[in-house]
Amino acid sequence: MASTTLTPVVSSTFPSCFLNQSKSNSLLIRSSQCLCLSINRKFDFFLSQSKPSSISLIQSPRSPIFPGNRRLGLVSTRNSSSIVCSYPQQKGSGLNWPILRRWDVPWPWQTITLTSLACGISFVVTGVIETQALPFFGIQIAELTLDEKAELLLIDQGITTAVVLGILFNFTKSFQPLPDDIYRYDFREPFNLQKGWLLWAGIGFLGAAGAIALTGVAMSFSNESPQRETDALVRLLPLIGSSSVRTVCLLVVTGVFAPLLEETVFRGFFMTSLTKWVPTPVAIVISAAVFALAHLTPGEFPQLFVLGIALGLSYAQTRNLLTPITIHSLWNSGVILLLTFLQLQGYDIRELLQSS
Incomplete structure (x- = not known):
């Protein structure tokens, strides 16, 4: 019996295609000679000699995905044959829950380790280089106005974002083409019930706000009062005020660059x-824990951890980075706008933050 073996790319991705079910729950495979197909040593397709119009899917003992055999249809054309593999959804399977599915990660642990270190180092080094380079451009931070400091902060965050993301994408570009749900920024179907990025961003934001509020209430019963003098938000307080330039710069920094x-x-x-x-x-x-620790604000760890959980859950649901980016942006921008409003109303926002 003649046989055809699929290419390694198809062999490695075919099983995951079965798990990521489409609306029609079917897959289409074409081969010039479809008498016997062996896919990744897990699924064997045999063309029935007695019934050339049908084939059988024989389950390999190494594959628990399909219980029993399946009868499949064979459609022949002049130069090729098409095998349409149809299968029913397995009720009660956790794989049907998007939040439980894993990603098909193409890179090894060495790439993960080196990329994480490179991103962290580049974040620190970029800030150091910018600080050392300012005097060469005749810029003295102590002599800048608050508006100029806000503009400088905007430029700094923009450069840092570009450098870190450039390193991240450069370290992983050798694994292209990547699976569709890795580094996915998809504006389509924002209100889809299952994967709508805007719908689930709204759900995630409300859930995060409620969970963080409950966390704050729980922390209020603690005898320890968190020290917030080193928090990033406290350091931004001098820039929060009536100036529209400062407000716009802070909104872009906290609502666009930082979430992205x-x-x-x-x-x-x-x-x-x-x-x-x-x-x-x-x-x-x-x-979520690493996300909270990376902010270097121990007093805010519980709230940041809860926020990280909400961001992770929303991303796992939609497989679209626009969802956590939107939640993160709404949260940061909301805080800046609220503090700006309170400042304009005459409140001492530093005192409010210290007592919160």
Whole structure:
């Protein structure tokens, strides 16, 4: 019996295609000679000699995905044959829950380690280089106005975002073409019930706000009062005021650059990579903890951890980075706008933050 073996690319992705079910729950495979196909040593397709119009899917003992055999149809054309593999959904399978599915991560642990280190180092080094380069351009930070400091902060965050993301994408570009759900920024179907990025961003934002509020209430019963003098938000307080220039710069920094950078790194790369070894819920928890620790604000760890959980859950649901980016942007921008409003009303926002 003549046989045809699929290429390694198809062999490695075909099983995951079965798991990522389409609306029609079917796959189409073409081969010039479809008498026997062996795919990744897991699925064997045999053309019945007695009934040339049908084939059988024989389950390999190494593959628990399909219980029993399936009868499949064969459609022949002049130069090729098409095998349409249809199968029913398995009720009760956790794989039907998007939040439990793992990503098909193409890179090994060495790439994950080196990329994570490179991103962290580049973040620090970029800031150091910018600080040392300012005097060469005749810029003295102490002599700048608040508006000029806000503009400088905007430029700094823009450069840092470009450098870190450039390194991240450069380290992983050798694995292209990547699976469709890695580094995915898709504006289509924003209100789709299952994967609509805007719909689930709204759900995630409301859930995160409620969970963070409950966390704050729980922390209020603690005898320890968190020290916030080193928090990034406290350091931004001098820039929060009546100036429209400062407000716009802060909104772009906290609502665009920071969410784009942090969600691509922590959710798009780190959390996704972890699912190669641990279940997705575990990866969500680990990435949320690292996300909270990376902010270097111990007093805010519980709230940041809860926010990271919400961001990870929303990303796992939609497989679209626009979802956590939108939640992150709404949260950061909302805080800046609220503090600006309170400042304009005459409140001492530093005192409010210290007492919160």
